[in-house]
Amino acid sequence: MTHAGPGRPRLHAPRRPGSTARAEILDAAAELFTTRGFSPTSTRSIAEAVGIRQASLYNHFATKNDILVALLEDTVEPTLDFDEKLDDALPADVRLCALAWFDTAQLSAGRWNLGALYHLPEVRTAPFDRFRHERLQLMERYRLLAAEIVGDGDPRTHLPFRIVESVIGMRADNGDIDAGLPEALATASLAVLGVSDLAAVSGAARALVVGVPDDLLESMNPQAAPHA
């Protein structure tokens, strides 16, 4: 038996990615939610998949909703942090390209395709208020950067965010994602706005993405992470 963090001793040795019981619970829940569905998955089945007692799971998460909240917030918060650190003095097209690149890499990288859960009916309820607010904040960042390029009333300002999120549908349909996808979608986000000098802008953006602190990128799957 091993003992990791709060809660009872483990029934089994850890068998999932993650150095803590909390990380293992999140990984098991992400697998069950994306492969069997959120509604049919019980906290009991999550605990079983980790190899801990249900009571131990409750030491980490009070409800099944709380587990999904943590998983979904993890899909937007690293990108909001990355955006926060972008230099405002850089041209809008370079910032938008870097944001789209980082975000696509981030959405490609997790073991489970959590974006496929964004539109669950449950996510419209109160426990998910903060997640929905954060995702809207991110959507608005894309829109404002695009508006600096094509003007505020232009309907194309809504497209870059959608092009980036299309990685979610690609993963759901095809499973594996090509390592070049983050760059390809970042470039497509500019092409729909009529930006013509795509190679120069994407070259400048690449330098920003590969330069991010390791702690932001370390959760990324190496195959899917931006390549230098």
Place this chain on the structure above:
Amino acid sequence: MTHAGPGRPRLHAPRRPGSTARAEILDAAAELFTTRGFSPTSTRSIAEAVGIRQASLYNHFATKNDILVALLEDTVEPTLDFDEKLDDALPADVRLCALAWFDTAQLSAGRWNLGALYHLPEVRTAPFDRFRHERLQLMERYRLLAAEIVGDGDPRTHLPFRIVESVIGMRADNGDIDAGLPEALATASLAVLGVSDLAAVSGAARALVVGVPDDLLESMNPQAAPHA
């Protein structure tokens, strides 16, 4: 009491869109699946929402899966029919633009955002084999038309299909869809491929979309249908 098609007499007069009991069952199921979720919705609750007995519902659909199959196939079959009728002698960019325009209008038009159900775990099972095959067929049509424009190995060939399906995320996030969206997404599908003469191509495509037979377009919501 009214009597519509096979099955027992109705408990109530019809109160949903659709001239037949089958259409009312589909509408009620689409509402419940998209607002409460597929897994928690029972055939009993669908029958109750229509105002018929559960036994009458089984005269139309043997299982809850069969209802979802019918709903999902309805989201791709009109577009496959439209594509089938496009003249092969037209330039690939005009055909791709018309396909994307019709498809976006079609995905915008239904009362319920059924595309949000494409990635349910249940849809990976055998009863949905034909639906998944049809959706892949459609995806391949987009890819082949894009390949005629940018070449077969180009990763951008995957983007037009994804840009069109982004209407599903927009509906899930914002509810109402702007009437200009089908044209905007059709044009964006070309812009990501580097097509430069967007106005001429989209003008030619518009004529193809407004010229389709009424029976293909009649199910569309007038606000969201392509405008002449």
